[in-house]
Amino acid sequence: MDKLKIDPTSALFLKWGLKAFNPNAIEAFVKHIDITSADKLYDECSLICNWYDEVILNRKYFIAKTIEEILARENQNYTILNLAAGKTPLAIHLLTRNKERITKIIEVDNWGMEEKQEIYDRYYPEISDKIKCISADITSDSFLLFIQQIINEYFEGNPCIVILEGIIYYLKPDEFIKIIKKFNSPKKSNTVIIEYLLHDSLIKDDRKEIPYKVFEKLKSEMSIETISSYKRDYITTLFNENGGEFICNKNLMDMEKERTGTNKYFNGIEEGWIECSVWKL
Numbered sequence: 476m477d478k479l480k481i482d483p484t485s486a487l488f489l490k491w492g493l494k495a496f497n498p499n500a501i502e503a504f505v506k507h508i509d510i511t512s513a514d515k516l517y518d519e520c521s522l523i524c525n526w527y528d529e530v531i532l533n534r535k536y537f538i539a540k541t542i543e544e545i546l547a548r549e550n551q552n553y554t555i556l557n558l559a560a561g562k563t564p565l566a567i568h569l570l571t572r573n574k575e576r577i578t579k580i581i582e583v584d585n586w587g588m589e590e591k592q593e594i595y596d597r598y599y600p601e602i603s604d605k606i607k608c609i610s611a612d613i614t615s616d617s618f619l620l621f622i623q624q625i626i627n628e629y630f631e632g633n634p635c636i637v638i639l640e641g642i643i644y645y646l647k648p649d650e651f652i653k654i655i656k657k658f659n660s661p662k663k664s665n666t667v668i669i670e671y672l673l674h675d676s677l678i679k680d681d682r683k684e685i686p687y688k689v690f691e692k693l694k695s696e697m698s699i700e701t702i703s704s705y706k707r708d709y710i711t712t713l714f715n716e717n718g719g720e721f722i723c724n725k726n727l728m729d730m731e732k733e734r735t736g737t738n739k740y741f742n743g744i745e746e747g748w749i750e751c752s753v754w755k756l
C-alpha cells in the first residue's frame with residue numbers, strides 16, 4: 476500500500492501531535508501516512524513559535540485522558556464520534572487500551588477517510604471492526620441527520636462521546652451551534668469535548684501574536700476567510716441554552732501541568748490561547 480498523501484495543514488497537526496501517542500501502537504499507521512507536505516508550513520510556523528507542538532500535545536493529552544476517564548468511570552459502553560478527525564491516530568490509542576468499553580469509533584472528515592479505513596483494516600485488523608471512517612461535511616444538514624439516525628438505530632442505549640478538536644475555529648458560530656444541538660439527549664447521556672480558540676481580549680499582550688501569526692498561515696494555506704474565536708462566557712451560555720451540564724474547562728496552563736507535571740511554557744491563564752471544555756448533553 477502506498478503512503479497516504481495528505482494536505483499540508485493535516486500533515487502539520489499530525490506532525491505536531493504524534494508524541495501524544497504510544498509510538499509502538501501507532502508505528503504501522505505513521506509508516507503509511509506521508510507528512511512531508513507539512514515541511515514548509517512547519518518551518519514557517521517554527522519561526523513564529525518553535526515550541527508550538529506543546530500546544531497540540533497538551534490538547535491531545537487532555538482529550539485522550541478525558542475519554543479514558545469516562546470509559547473507566549462509567550459502567551457502560553460508549554460510541555465515540557470524532558468530527559473532523561483528520562488523520563489523528565486517536566482511535567488506535569483508545570482501542571488498544573479500552574476496546575471492551577467502546578462499541579464503535581466513528582471518524583468523519585471531508586476527504587481521505589476511505590484510505591484511512593484501509594490502513595486500519597490492513598494493519599490493525601484486531602480493532603478495525605470497531606472503527607468506521609466517513610467522508611462528509613460535518614456542517615451539512617444531511618450529514619447531521621444521517622449521523623443522528625445511525626446513532627439512534629445502531630447504537631441505541633449507548634451514550635456518545637463527541638469530539639470537536641481542531642475544527643471550531645474554522646466554523647461559523649451558527650454552524651458550531653447547529654452541531655451542538657444535534658447531540659442534546661433527554662437523559663444527558665452524551666458527552667461533548669470541544670477545543671476552541673480564545674478571543675483576543677483574553678490573551679496576554681505578549682502572547683497574542685503567536686496564535687495570530689500561526690492562524691494567518693493556516694488561513695492562507697486553507698483559503699478560508701475568517702477564524703472564529705470565543706470568550707468563555709459565550710461557550711457557557713451556548714451550552715446552557717441548549718441544555719448542557721458543565722463538567723470542566725481547562726486552559727493551557729492546566730493542561731500542561733497535568734501532562735508534564737510542571738509549567739514551562741504557560742505560567743498563567745492569559746498566556747494560553749486555546750481551551751478545552753467538556754459538557755454533558
